[in-house]
Amino acid sequence: MSKAIVLKSISGISTLKDLENYEIFLAELKGSLLKEKTIIYPGDYVEYSDSQSTKIITNIINRKNFLNRPKIANIDYLVIVNSITEPKSSIRMINKYILFFQSQFIDNIVLYFTKFDLLKNNEIDEAKKLVNHFKKDGFICFSSDKYSEFADFLNEQYGKVICFTGQSGVGKSTLLNLINEKFNIRTNEISKALNSGKHTTTATNLLAHENGYLVDTPGFSSVSLDMDKLLLANGYKDFREASINCKFNNCLHKTEINCAIKDMVEKKIISKERYDDYLFFLNNISDKK
Template sequence: MNGKVIKKSASFFNVICNNLNYICFSRKKVKNDASILVGDNVEFIKEDSTYIIEKILPRKNKLIRPSVANIDIIIIVISVVEPKLNTFQLNKYLAYYEYQNIDNVIIYFSKMDLLKEKDEILNKINEYKKDGYKCLFSDKTESIDTINTLFDKNNVICLAGESGVGKSTLINKLIPDSNITTNIISKSLNRGKHTTTTSNLISYKNGFIVDTPGFGSIELNIPNDEIAKSYNDFRSYGKYCKFRNCLHKNENGCKVKEMVEKNKISKERYNDYLKIINSNKYKVKY
């Protein structure tokens, strides 16, 4: 039988197959070959009264933070207050998730109703919209409607972001009877308390929504030349750079830098990009 891992514990896995939930254990050789992730499609059999995972099927993608596999759409949940909007963190997320084989990356700005001075934040958000990113807002009911339509095509949609930004609140808006626990922000640290401790797939409509533990800093582990192609607008304009392996730093004939100067690409995000590659441990591949 083939199924999808929707939850994992220390010793067993919950696998859904034909709308039935199976408690499965894993062959030692499967565990040794690769760690089984939530979202994995697996092959399993029944031995006596026990279900055993025999094989992990080929993955579409594999994420480290959060630790999940086979994601169709990522919704990056980022708060505008409590904790305040952190564009550098957001830009690192965008670079990481766009590098993965994910069909669609969406930004969901949470806690918009708590925002007192909106002009500065809206100007920042408009830069992302101008750069071609789909932006949704917690204070707009149409944003929930938009997310709901994404599940009509059997998508696996993952919510990602720091603790306390509102991922669980968003799930409760989508599925009012889900009773996902939410928690208040830590005032002293300006970050949330961990209310979700493991990644879980929640069956919803024709697809799944992935609730994941919150996390802070993310290590990209991506070569600089791949980061240079991670942002959708960098990728589009980068095709016209003079050099094929242009890092958009000091090279002559760089189309990306030209678009930054023309305000076609956000200067703030470009500066964040420079910080990211300058602190990156990987060297350029040639």
């Protein structure tokens, strides 16, 4: 039985890439999987048989994580692309995105900041402060003024699936075209009238790059954290891991005694800003949750 990764899947026909010989080919789902209405997504690892003229997918290997919109399986790194200006990013906004994705167990986050070239001289310090804030808070950060550092990082990710997300118009597709000009992805001007991006990217598939896979996604205008409070309390990866040391197993890290999270904030292991943003998000969850 051979193994492959799914690059693309449209109405039952999937484009696969063999994990050993890197051959790219089309395959169909086995009849019994079709009957169970099994759907496969880009990023899925599958077993296939090529004993017949048509290659048949016989099994889907358990997913380690899953992005719901757009649907992509087994993300190794999620690069959240933020523009430093036009539209300008804030710490709270980025903390919100990180929490949104980590609460779906997409834990390996990279932050990439675009549009440094548009900054006026007197704005550069503030922009660098924003990037450094997230570095100090434990996140892997890159910015468009030092693109080569990001290129080096990507080249070290052998065989990994790296997905790019972020608000519409921040420059995801532009960044992907910079990484590999052969991608030739359509990019767009931000709609000036609305001062918000138009969606330029629509379809999802894995782009083979060097030894790994890159994924462009359509931008979003906002994300919602209206979820179960305990889910939110265990959303950030470091909150989730440390919360086993909270006195109460349903600790919301708010007013409870012996809270491991509050302890880490005091010791500056978790930034005060991210903790305060967490409390803000918690207070904004509708009461029924």
